[in-house]
Amino acid sequence: MIELDNVSLAYAGRTGPVLALEGADIKVAKGEFAAVVGPSGCGKSTLMKLVSGLVKPTKGVVKVNGYQVNGPVKLAGMAFQNSNLLPWRTVIENLMLPLEIVEPYRSNFRSKKDEYRAKGEKLLDTVGLTGFGDRFPWELSGGMQQRASLCRSLIHEPALLMLDEPFAALDAFTREELWCVMRDVWERLRFTVVLVTHDLREAAFLADTIHIMSARPGRIIESRTVDFARPRDLDVCYSSPFTDLVHTLRNKIAEVRQA
Amino acid sequence: MNRNVETLAPWLFTIAIFVVWELICRLFNVSSIILPAPSEIFQAAIRFWGPLMRNSWVTLWTTLAGFLMAVAFGLLLGLFVGWSRTIYRGLYPVMIGFNSIPKVAVVPILVMWFGIGEIPAILTAFLISFFPIVVNVATGLATIEPELEDVLRALGASKLDVMRKVGIPRAMPYFFGSLKVAITLAFVGAVVSETIAANAGLGHLMTQAGSNFQMPLVFAGLLALAVLGIGMYAITAWIEGRMTGWAFRSQQSAGG
Ligand SMILES: Nc1ncnc2c1ncn2[C@@H]1O[C@H](COP(=O)(O)OP(=O)(O)OP(=O)(O)O)[C@@H](O)[C@H]1O
Ligand SMILES: [Mg+2]
Numbered sequence: 404m405i406e407l408d409n410v411s412l413a414y415a416g417r418t419g420p421v422l423a424l425e426g427a428d429i430k431v432a433k434g435e436f437a438a439v440v441g442p443s444g445c446g447k448s449t450l451m452k453l454v455s456g457l458v459k460p461t462k463g464v465v466k467v468n469g470y471q472v473n474g475p476v477k478l479a480g481m482a483f484q485n486s487n488l489l490p491w492r493t494v495i496e497n498l499m500l501p502l503e504i505v506e507p508y509r510s511n512f513r514s515k516k517d518e519y520r521a522k523g524e525k526l527l528d529t530v531g532l533t534g535f536g537d538r539f540p541w542e543l544s545g546g547m548q549q550r551a552s553l554c555r556s557l558i559h560e561p562a563l564l565m566l567d568e569p570f571a572a573l574d575a576f577t578r579e580e581l582w583c584v585m586r587d588v589w590e591r592l593r594f595t596v597v598l599v600t601h602d603l604r605e606a607a608f609l610a611d612t613i614h615i616m617s618a619r620p621g622r623i624i625e626s627r628t629v630d631f632a633r634p635r636d637l638d639v640c641y642s643s644p645f646t647d648l649v650h651t652l653r654n655k656i657a658e659v660r661q662a
Numbered sequence: 663m664n665r666n667v668e669t670l671a672p673w674l675f676t677i678a679i680f681v682v683w684e685l686i687c688r689l690f691n692v693s694s695i696i697l698p699a700p701s702e703i704f705q706a707a708i709r710f711w712g713p714l715m716r717n718s719w720v721t722l723w724t725t726l727a728g729f730l731m732a733v734a735f736g737l738l739l740g741l742f743v744g745w746s747r748t749i750y751r752g753l754y755p756v757m758i759g760f761n762s763i764p765k766v767a768v769v770p771i772l773v774m775w776f777g778i779g780e781i782p783a784i785l786t787a788f789l790i791s792f793f794p795i796v797v798n799v800a801t802g803l804a805t806i807e808p809e810l811e812d813v814l815r816a817l818g819a820s821k822l823d824v825m826r827k828v829g830i831p832r833a834m835p836y837f838f839g840s841l842k843v844a845i846t847l848a849f850v851g852a853v854v855s856e857t858i859a860a861n862a863g864l865g866h867l868m869t870q871a872g873s874n875f876q877m878p879l880v881f882a883g884l885l886a887l888a889v890l891g892i893g894m895y896a897i898t899a900w901i902e903g904r905m906t907g908w909a910f911r912s913q914q915s916a917g918g
Contacts, residue, residue: 452812455812455816456816457812457815457816475815475816475817475818475819476816476818477816477817477818479816479817480816480817481812481813481816482813483809483812483813485807485809487807487809487810487813489810489827489828489831489832490908490909491831491832491908491909500814500827501817503827504814504817504818504819504823504827505817505818506818539908555813556813559817565816
């Protein structure tokens with residue numbers, strides 16, 4: 404699904420080019436849940452932008468779905484640390500925003516509006532926001548806004564979901580709750596996910612593979628498969644193989660930060 | 663109960679100011695050439711009711727004409743400037759430079775071009791008031807959260823889509839907020855221009871009355887200006903509240 408081959412990217416910084424990524428290689432299979440971890444500023448968000456076609460690599464090739472990426476990929480859903488909901492739209496209208504842009508929904512948006520609304524309501528049910536469709540975003544708590552933001556990134560049934568620290572601003576309980584929401588949605592739809600996170604437990608709980616990046620300029624220095632049986636229960640987080648994995652990941656990143 | 667006091671307070675204060683003013687004029691025997699008492703001003707207002715109304719009307723429509731031109735032009739230019747961050751960065755200093763020219767200095771030029779009359783007043787009102795509209799609309803557009811733009815572009819949204827779905831609705835509170843400022847400035851522009859060169863309007867009436875030493879009439883003109891100014895401000899403020907309620911309510915929310 405995703406293939407980065409020796410990709411480098413330099414931003415035109417104020418005082419000369421800033422090399423954010425250098426020689427990054429990564430492969431994510433269709434339907435795989437991949438997590439990317441690494442020290443702050445190592446180029447994780449940059450990696451996401453490359454994959455979704457928002458920036459072009461300075462060197463190397465980015466392929467999505469077998470095709471070289473030359474512009475916005477048009478099939479990705481994205482969610483970030485901030486929910487970025489539009490305050491002048493109700494929750495359900497926010498969810499329908501992607502449908503106003505992506506084909507084939509876009510062309511028949513007017514005629515099928517009711518159908519799409521029902522689709523949105525159903526998605527809200529799955530994340531525990533039943534009945535909140537007609538509220539405005541500011542009437543929701545931070546965690547609820549984040550759920551709505553997840554729904555918005557999923558409404559057009561994207562083949563690829565890009566998540567950049569979507570749970571980082573939440574409290575521990577809400578976060579674990581949303582892990583389970585994410586797990587259930589993914590088990591059901593099996594789209595490809597790239598999740599950037601600072602939370603190693605989150606990566607270990609959700610992902611099939613964890614890619615560890617070096618300090619800037621970022622490179623993938625290690626990819627690990629996580630083979631806990633699915634569907635995973637939150638209890639797995641307290642098993643000793645899990646804590647061992649988290650521990651190794653932690654040491655690896657500490658090591659990278661030193662270098 | 664408390665609410666009532668709060669809504670009444672501005673009226674009470676206004677009346678109190680007039681009462682104190684009247685008292686000062688009477689106690690210290692202030693000459694009406696220096697500072698006429700409110701009672702004299704109201705008398706003058708009644709005596710010259712016709713001319714006051716006629717000139718108020720001229721000032722009102724020149725202000726509104728200039729203001730509407732400023733709204734149309736300001737919206738268009740604001741959309742253009744805010745369209746891309748590059749244009750925004752490039753044009754912003756130019757506009758600041760333009761805005762720092764005192765527009766009063768332009769009035770004589772306008773008079774030379776268009777002659778004495780309403781047109782210089784309209785144009786001054788326009789020139790002085792379009793700037794805050796441009797800046798506000800452009801800022802509203804140019805400060806779209808980059809992440810939100812990424813979300814939309816990753817879906818294949820064009821620049822026009824981003825502007826229609828996010829930029830323009832987002833700029834609306836900025837736009838309506840700037841109307842309050844713009845109408846006040848347009849009013850200032852129109853009156854200043856009338857004072858310098860016109861044959862109608864409250865500014866003209868006041869200069870005429872001043873040169874005839876009819877101070878009560880000058881102050882009656884001032885009073886008319888205050889009423890007009892407050893009225894126009896109140897209407898734009900009301901429109902702002904009606905059109906962009908979500909912006910106020912979302913600011914009060916905890917979730918941000
Ligand atoms: N628009 C830009 N212009 C110049 N430099 C940039 C730009 N965006 C990012 N950078 C630089 O590129 C590097 C990688 O940035 P990126 O946002 O990808 O890091 P990150 O891994 O997502 O960090 P974090 O974990 O803190 O979110 C950083 O050192 C940053 O300074
Ligand atoms: Mg980041």
